[in-house]
Amino acid sequence: MKKVNCENSMYFLSKVLFQSLLLMLCCFSAFVIAKDNVVDGSSNQVRPNFVWLVSEDNNRDYMRLYKEGGARMPNVEQLAANGLVFNQAFSNSPVCSTARTTLALGLYPTMLGMGYHRPYQTVPLPEGVKPISQWMTEAGYYTSNNVKEDYNFVEPDGHWHRSAVGADWRGRKAEQAFFHMQSWNTTHEHKLHFPVTDVGKVDTKYASEDMKVAPIYPNTKTFRYTKARYLEQHEKIDAQIGEVIEKLRDDGVLEDTFIMYFGDHGGVLPGTKGYINERGLAVPLVVRVPKHFEHLVHNDFRGGKGLRVDGVVSFIDFAPTLLQLAGIDAAQKHIGKPFLGDSISLAALNNRNETYGFADRFDEKYDMVRSIRLGPYKYVRHFLPFNPDGLYARYRYKQAAFNEWYDMFKRGKLNDEQSSFFKVKSAEALYDLVNDPYETNNLADDRAYAKELITLRTKLHEKLASLPDLAVLPEKVLMENVAQIDFSYAREQQPLISALLDIAQWQLLPWSEVEHKIKLTLVSDKPWHRYWALNVALSFGKQAKSILPLANSISRFDSERLNRGRALQLLSVFGQGDVSAQFERILAADNNTIEDVYLLNMATQMKQVRGIPFDLSMKPSWQQPPADMKDKDRKWRLESVHNWLVDRIAYLTSN
Structure with a gap:
């Protein structure tokens, strides 16, 4: 029998044991790492x-x-x-x-x-x-x-x-x-x-x-x-x-x-x-x-x-x-x-501590409201204050609670806070949100808050002019130029928008200070200057009686249907004119559909606020888009507009 070399055997055994131990340690480490992956979710991902x-x-x-x-x-x-x-x-x-x-x-x-x-x-x-x-x-x-x-x-x-x-x-x-x-x-x-x-x-x-x-x-x-x-x-x-x-x-x-x-x-x-x-x-x-x-x-x-x-x-x-x-x-x-x-x-x-808000047309209901909040104070600017917040819009009124709220308003069952939603608004409002989270106490006329009012009013006005805010122009103008709208277009419109915003600010002054300015602007050759002067006049309600001769002329002869419609709204405040018949003539004068939506909003305001009845029917241009229209997104939008018009006519001709 061959003699075994014990020293070599021991070396071999030690080597095997060491390698086995090393392998076990590696496996154990891998197990620990894997376990850590489960617990800690460690990842090799570079980006979140x-x-x-x-x-x-x-x-x-x-x-x-x-x-x-x-x-x-x-x-x-x-x-x-x-x-x-x-x-x-x-x-x-x-x-x-x-x-x-x-x-x-x-x-x-x-x-x-x-x-x-x-x-x-x-x-x-x-x-x-x-x-x-x-x-x-x-x-x-x-x-x-x-x-x-x-x-x-x-x-x-x-x-x-x-x-x-x-x-x-x-x-x-x-x-x-x-x-x-x-x-x-x-x-x-x-x-x-x-x-x-x-x-x-x-x-x-x-x-x-x-x-x-x-x-x-x-x-x-x-x-x-x-x-x-x-x-x-x-x-x-x-x-x-x-x-x-x-x-x-x-x-x-x-x-x-x-x-x-x-x-x-x-x-x-x-x-x-x-x-x-x-x-x-x-x-x-x-x-x-x-x-x-x-x-x-x-x-x-x-x-x-x-x-x-x-x-x-x-x-x-x-x-x-x-x-x-x-x-x-x-x-x-x-x-x-x-x-x-x-x-x-x-x-x-x-x-x-600052945020900015905006709201314009929502389906068929038109408005233009801007807000700025700075710390506890919120300033709200209603550019079309003659439009109540609760102006009829079909989709809103599909809520049972909404209908009940309006019904209680008509029956005189609400307090001042609850009924304000259905009334014409002030042109501006200031709220202390810490003490008035539901925005029911307008501080704009409170002299104790004059500093906050002027600060926020100025800040918002400057912001709208500098953006600039294109919604100062009627929607129909923007849609007629939709292919050109970009930052260059906005810069080109900036002087006009600034001028229109300055006219709109007349709503915040006493009537005696703006009456003459409004009269001069209503005979301007610039249609959107006239438009904003009419908005200002209408916001003063019955104080604007001296404007009636100009408003009567504009309602019949202005080159822009929106100006004719707005002038008719002012006449309706004083119960003048055959509003329904004259409005129908304005509506029939052109077939700009999105402008028609705006005009029907004016009629809705006159019915809901003034109780004026209308006898209107659908125009041929308001038909549904073709069923086989290839541009599905455009078809859907035109269907929406058609539905708004149908709903407006249904409301205006209802008892």
């Missing part, structure tokens, strides 16, 4: 993902997260516990398309003729202006949208990789960062279009007898039930939000993803959506910062602290915030400022 979760039409006060007695939303509340809650977040516009256009572009839609809901015609984007989806797509992000878009501009091809029902981030390439936007209509206004017979018969999760309604509303069973029904919709949307969050968790990307939950504007009990009060503009905003990208935000916002932010942010700030966090240097100059970033501290954010 972004998910925007959007509920429609809901003011933040309907949520328990913001106000006692609000809806229970455990998924959103969990996001908040691990993230940031913004106490002062606002849409800049109180209705969908204009709010979403602001989000998409980071510009005010009124700068580019996009401030109407919905637009008669979408506006081409100026050169160099891109929606955030396009910026993200071009930067290598996978972009998806499920599903609402509702923009007032002509959409560029391929700005979303996928925008459709069911779209999500799962169509991306491996390791590709994504931007996903998802909207739900679960809290949309139409959810409150239930028949009045439901009240007290169809149960809700929330007891209607426990509901507290705002003091601007009558405290009726219908209003309490409507609120209870709406809170229930919030619970439903919370479950839908939870499904998306769970999907992110299942895909292992939760800690790579900034999640922003917000409402697209306020709403949606009567007098909220479409109106520039806080109920129409204030939105919930909750942001969850992912662990793997906490370094992109200031240390104040790291660690999932459930922090409350008191600084003011608005939709104009969302685009620059998204692009900064994504590391995208956009050549497009956004108006807003990022509200998250490694150099933006909580103290700096809490010092932000």
Whole structure:
């Protein structure tokens, strides 16, 4: 037998044992790392993902997260516990398309003729202006949208990789960062279009007898039930939000993803959506910062602290915030400022105290209202104050509560606060929102607040002139020039817009100081100077009696139908003229459809405020678009306009 070399054997055994031990250590380390991956969600992803979760039409006060007695939303509340809650977040516009256009572009839609809901015609984007989806797509992000878009501009091809029902981030390439936007209509206004017979018969999760309604509303069973029904919709949307969050968790990307939950504007009990009060503009905003990208935000916002932010942010700030966090240097100059970033501290954010709001045509209902908020004070400018907020619009009045509210107004069953919604307005208003959150006490005539009034009035006036705000021009003018609208067009119109804004400011002066100016302007050869002089005169009501001879001439002979119609409104204040017959002649004088919508708004004001009857019929030019029209978006818009006209005629000819 061969003698075994023990020394070599021991060496061999030691080597084998060492290699085995090393292998075991490697396996154990791999196990620990894998385990850590499950627990901590560590990632090799270079750039963060972004998910925007959007509920429609809901003011933040309907949520328990913001106000006692609000809806229970455990998924959103969990996001908040691990993230940031913004106490002062606002849409800049109180209705969908204009709010979403602001989000998409980071510009005010009124700068580019996009401030109407919905637009008669979408506006081409100026050169160099891109929606955030396009910026993200071009930067290598996978972009998806499920599903609402509702923009007032002509959409560029391929700005979303996928925008459709069911779209999500799962169509991306491996390791590709994504931007996903998802909207739900679960809290949309139409959810409150239930028949009045439901009240007290169809149960809700929330007891209607426990509901507290705002003091601007009558405290009726219908209003309490409507609120209870709406809170229930919030619970439903919370479950839908939870499904998306769970999907992110299942895909292992939760800690790579900034999640922003917000409402697209306020709403949606009567007098909220479409109106520039806080109920129409204030939105919930909750942001969850992912662990793997906490370094992109200031240390104040790291660690999932459930922090409350008191600084003011608005939709104009969302685009620059998204692009900064994504590391995208956009050549497009956004108006807003990022509200998250490694150099933006909580103290700096809490010092932000200003926001701006705008509201123009909402379906068939015309108005022009602007607001600016600075700290606790809010200044509101009603450029067409003779139009009550409650001016009839079919879709609004499909709510049982809305109809009841107006019926009680007509029967004299409301107090002053509750009835003001259906009355003509003051040209300007100042509110102390800390002490008057429902904006019922106008301080504009209170000398104690003269400094705040002048400061905000001046600030807003300068802002509108500098943008400039194209909505100072009638919509029909913008639609006639829609192909030319860009920043150059806006600059060309700036002198005219500034002049028209100066005329509009006469509404804020005593009649004795403006009477002569108005008379001179009404004989100007500039049609839109005459238009704004008529708006000013009508806002003074019966004080404007000396204008009647000029108004009578304008109502018959002015080259612009809008001026003839506005002059007729002034005559109606004094019960002069055969208003219905004369209005019918004005309407028949041309076939500019969007101008017809505006003229019928004037007739609606005369009927609702003055009680003037009308005997009108549909014009041949108001027919439905051809069924085989190839441009589906244009067809849908023309169908909407047709429906507005049908509804207006039905209202004007009703008893």
